[in-house]
Amino acid sequence: MSxxxxxxxxxxxxxxxxxxxxxxxxxxxxxxxxxxxxWLILFSHPADFTPVCTTEFIAFAEIYPELQKRGVELLGLSxxxxxxxxxxxxxxxxxxxxxxPFPIIADLDRAVATKYGMVQPGASxxxxxxxxxxxxxxxxxxxxxxxxxxxxxxxxxxxxLIDALQTSDKHNVATPAxxxxxxxxxxxxxxxxxxxxxxxxxxxxxxxxxxxxxxxE
Amino acid sequence: xxxxxxxxxxxTSAKAxxxxxxxxxxxxxxxxxxxxxxxxxRSSLRELVEAGLLEEQEGGYRLTxxxxxxxxx
Numbered sequence: 001m002s003x004x005x006x007x008x009x010x011x012x013x014x015x016x017x018x019x020x021x022x023x024x025x026x027x028x029x030x031x032x033x034x035x036x037x038x039w040l041i042l043f044s045h046p047a048d049f050t051p052v053c054t055t056e057f058i059a060f061a062e063i064y065p066e067l068q069k070r071g072v073e074l075l076g077l078s079x080x081x082x083x084x085x086x087x088x089x090x091x092x093x094x095x096x097x098x099x100x101p102f103p104i105i106a107d108l109d110r111a112v113a114t115k116y117g118m119v120q121p122g123a124s125x126x127x128x129x130x131x132x133x134x135x136x137x138x139x140x141x142x143x144x145x146x147x148x149x150x151x152x153x154x155x156x157x158x159x160x161l162i163d164a165l166q167t168s169d170k171h172n173v174a175t176p177a178x179x180x181x182x183x184x185x186x187x188x189x190x191x192x193x194x195x196x197x198x199x200x201x202x203x204x205x206x207x208x209x210x211x212x213x214x215x216x217e
Numbered sequence: 218x219x220x221x222x223x224x225x226x227x228x229t230s231a232k233a234x235x236x237x238x239x240x241x242x243x244x245x246x247x248x249x250x251x252x253x254x255x256x257x258x259r260s261s262l263r264e265l266v267e268a269g270l271l272e273e274q275e276g277g278y279r280l281t282x283x284x285x286x287x288x289x290x
Contacts, residue, residue, distance in 0.1 A: 027257055028219025028264065034256040073256055103257075 011117035011144075018042075018133065018141040019115035025075070026085050027103035032139065039072040039162065040135040043153075044118040044128035048080045048088035052152045056130070057089070058098045063155045070162055071137075074102035078128055079113060082106035123149055132158060134165065171216055184213040220264045227287060234261045235270060235280065235288045243277040 012019055022031045032040075043060070045053040060074055067074060078085075089100040105112055107128075113119050118128035130147035142165055147153050164175040173185040189210050190196045196209045204212035220231035227235070230253060237250035248258040262278050265271040270284035280290070 028260050030256060030260045034259040038255060073254060 010114070012115070012133070012141050014141055014144065016141060017139055018135045019112075021112045021115060023077075023105040023107065023112050024082055025103035025105050026082060026089065030075070030103060030105075032135070035073055035075070035135070036139055037137050039070065039137060039166075040075060040133075041067070041072060041158065041162075042075045042077065042116070042133040042135060044077045044113060044116070044131045046124065046127035046130070046149050047078055048084045049091070052150070053078075054088075054092060054096075056152050057092060057100055058096060059152070059155045060102070061098050061100050063159055064101050066159055067162070070159075070166065072162055076102060076104035077107050077112055077118070078104070079107050079110055079119075079126065081108055120146075134161060136165070136169075167216070173214075173216075176213070184215055187212040187214055220261050221268060230257070231261060231265065232288060234258060234265065235284055238271060238278055238280055238284075241274045241277040241279050246277070 085104045118131045132145040134143040204214045233251045237247045248255045271278045
């Protein structure tokens with residue numbers, strides 16, 4: 001086996017069970033299964049006490065109440081010790097007045113980071129990239145976002161993605177580009193000639209037979 | 218452990234979890250009574266079982282004799 005094959009990070013796959021873990025966090029030892037029945041956003045950051053990560057943590061704390069309204073928990077991760085995490089979140093509270101309300105995994109042995117493909121050697125051999133994994137209440141991985149070290153994440157997009165996934169699950173629909181809650185949704189594309197005819201008679205906004213939109217009640 | 222301080226005393230949240238366990242209580246019931254997130258309750262219940270203060274029963278958890286003693290019951 002070549003060295004390149006050994007070091008290639010493994011990536012989890014959408015719509016498969018999220019990789020299981022038990023990890024030390026700032027709120028004690030948690031397992032992925034502790035989050036069942038809730039949605040979970042597992043996200044990694046490169047390192048504590050770094051500028052972009054600090055802005056992201058404040059932003060995650062700001063959207064936490066909105067996430068809770070949607071039944072979503074947050075779980076951070078970096079390859080730092082729990083003491084570093086504690087010192088950093090205390091610093092954020094003291095200097096910036098923001099309390100970080102969610103736990104952070106201290107993944108010093110990279111056990112979780114490896115399972116989720118968070119360490120990508122082309123970006124950094126020692127730090128996790130800015131990854132986001134959305135895991136549903138059944139423990140299935142539903143969405144992944146990877147950002148580079150230089151670019152802070154967009155919290156509104158993360159909220160929008162949660163809203164879109166929950167809307168799709170609840171109403172069996174898809175959501176178009178730039179969809180926001182309240183906008184029209186897309187009726188799943190028909191798979192048979194009969195379904196095409198039925199969609200055309202259903203009162204949807206028909207752009208063409210394969211693209212029908214409707215408002216949610 | 219997140220539930221037990223270095224001096225052996227229980228943390229505030231651990232005491233709250235233990236006090237919320239009546240007869241056989243499910244994690245969801247404990248979370249509702251304590252207002253703690255469900256994931257945190259599940260983690261605490263596991264630690265309190267390991268510490269011998271709770272035991273797992275079908276349908277939930279209940280206090281052991283040591284657990285009752287620790288919260289003054």
